[in-house]
Amino acid sequence: MGYRFSDLTDACQDDWRAYIEHPFVRELGNGTLGEGAFRHYLQQDYLFLIHFARAYALAAFKSRTLADLRQAHEGLKAILDVELDLHIGYCRDWGISEEDLATLPEARATLAYTRYVLDTGQRGDLLDLHVALAPCLVGYGVIANWLNAQSFTVRGNANPYDAWIAMYESDEFQAAMNDELAWLDARLAEVTPRRFNELVEVFRDATRLEIDFWQMGLDRAS
Numbered sequence: 145m146g147y148r149f150s151d152l153t154d155a156c157q158d159d160w161r162a163y164i165e166h167p168f169v170r171e172l173g174n175g176t177l178g179e180g181a182f183r184h185y186l187q188q189d190y191l192f193l194i195h196f197a198r199a200y201a202l203a204a205f206k207s208r209t210l211a212d213l214r215q216a217h218e219g220l221k222a223i224l225d226v227e228l229d230l231h232i233g234y235c236r237d238w239g240i241s242e243e244d245l246a247t248l249p250e251a252r253a254t255l256a257y258t259r260y261v262l263d264t265g266q267r268g269d270l271l272d273l274h275v276a277l278a279p280c281l282v283g284y285g286v287i288a289n290w291l292n293a294q295s296f297t298v299r300g301n302a303n304p305y306d307a308w309i310a311m312y313e314s315d316e317f318q319a320a321m322n323d324e325l326a327w328l329d330a331r332l333a334e335v336t337p338r339r340f341n342e343l344v345e346v347f348r349d350a351t352r353l354e355i356d357f358w359q360m361g362l363d364r365a366s
């Protein structure tokens with residue numbers, strides 16, 4: 145007993161690294177990623193964010209305490225009022241209009257990942273849901289920090305994807321990631337080994353679905 149978030153990543157090291165250091169991420173970091181791959185990813189990420197917001201609504205529903213309810217409400221507001229607005233503006237810069245986004249067919253990788261998170265949250269409790277969401281919220285913050293530590297990463301105008309890295313290294317996103325880590329560490333400290341193993345399974349599945357999401361971008365798979 146006495147687990148913490150790093151025990152989850154330690155328990156599925158290979159999948160976690162394959163996600164954080166995915167070829168999509170590396171190419172985004174050095175600026176060589178194909179524009180078509182990035183555009184496809186951006187479009188699908190709009191659909192992802194809508195379901196991500198629904199997952200926070202589910203977290204509100206699953207809350208037993210006022211503190212957890214408020215936290216879910218803040219998460220939902222952050223996605224609707226900040227992240228989705230930024231995303232829509234960012235898509236516009238890449239020549240993707242809001243009408244394009246609204247009529248987009250959902251790729252299988254998006255369907256699989258978002259519905260997995262929602263199902264895991266409905267089947268389980270608030271901790272299951274947060275663990276299913278951790279590869280998103282914690283993962284993207286870790287990816288931005290990992291990219292900044294790599295010598296191949298190009299920052300500034302020389303990299304067309306610089307703004308993407310900037311979004312996830314921002315104080316706002318990093319603070320949200322750290323709050324989530326603190327919440328997870330506090331809850332994981334109290335779980336039994338048997339419960340921890342269940343949570344590892346959820347974390348590994350969600351991490352694999354994040355890998356598929358990157359791969360969908362590279363393959364432009366629908």
Ligand SMILES: Cc1ncc(CO)c(N)n1
Nearest residue numbers: 189192279280281284357
């Ligand atoms: C697929 C995916 N995972 C995580 C994030 C971070 O919010 C995102 N925007 N998209």
